[in-house]
Amino acid sequence: MPYIGSRLTMELSKKQKEDLKRKMGEIIAEIPGKSEEWLMVSFDDNKTVYFRGKEMDKAAFVEVKIFGTTEREYKDKVTHLICSLYEKELDIPGDSIYITFSEVSDWGFNGKLF
Secondary structure, eight states: OOEEEEEESSOOOHHHHHHHHHHHHHHHTTSTTOOGGGOEEEEEOSOOOEETTEEOSSOEEEEEEEESOOOHHHHHHHHHHHHHHHHHHHOOOGGGEEEEEEEESOOEETTEEO
């Protein structure tokens, strides 16, 4: 079960959220064994973000969590695709987008661990 959560400085419309969610489904499939079928996506928009001591007009902090592990090359590809997506769709500069990856071994769902 992958999860992609984004904290963003701007407010997103319902359409933007739907479009980004759909494209995140395509992006997560770059990691072997991952697909949109089990993907959970959340947006925490209209937030204040400070970087280097100043308030950012456009910025994003993205968390990608996956059950199990994957090779660095796939994380690099996903990083590139998410940054490109946010640059294109939300006009957030690449140097204002941070992405973290967590590989989770214990993930609960429906009352039990996977």
